[in-house]
Amino acid sequence: MEYPDYNPQIDNAPLTDEELEALDELLQAVPTEGSMNIEGMDGYLTGLLVGAPVFDRLRSADWLPAVWGGDGPDGAPFESNRQRKRATVLVLRHLHSIACQLRDQPDEWQPIFSVAETEEGELVDAEDWCIGFLQAVALSPDQWGPIFDDEELGAALVPIALLGGDDSELSEADRQGLADPEQRDALSRAVMDGVMLLYRRGQAS
DSSP states (O other): OOOOOOOTTSOOOOOOHHHHHHHHHHHHHSSOTTBOOHHHHHHHHHHHHHSSOOTTTOOHHHHGGGGBTOOOGGGTTSSSHHHHHHHHHHHHHHHHHHHHHHHHOGGGOOOOOEEEEETTEEEEEOHHHHHHHHHHHHHOHHHHHHHHHSHHHHHHTHHHHHHHSOGGGSOHHHHHHHTSHHHHHHHHHHHHHHHHHHHHHHHHO
């Protein structure tokens, strides 16, 4: 199917809370196992923007369907072309709003993480976000290799790899750490620092 390509020159129209909720519900309703929730989608789109450049070599059809678990025959997984078009428009708008926020107000960038309220305060969990981010990495492994090999950047991106990577590849110490909500919170908050370092390094180069 033909999808509109991302145009960074369009006007910024961030999704409202209601539109984000509607998009999340739409993605969770499609009958595919690989559809992302709104947190995973936010991480995926951020990964497309801050790391190895993709929009100059990949068309939307190469990356966009991954948001809802891929396209199938006869318009699947959506019930109608209208539903597919709505999902496409909302995802592209969210992509652009992330790009504009990183460009214009990077210090105010706020990824969509899961937040749990406790008696001691908020505990943040970025696992789904990091899984989405690593799906973006998987689209360009050769281009991301030098980023993870860089001493400073690689170390800064460790929290993303720990939270979003394959549990079977973790050490016992790392698995125990991830089982502690407070350690997950600390790792999740460190994710933001790593992404901003990567973004600023890219802007400076």
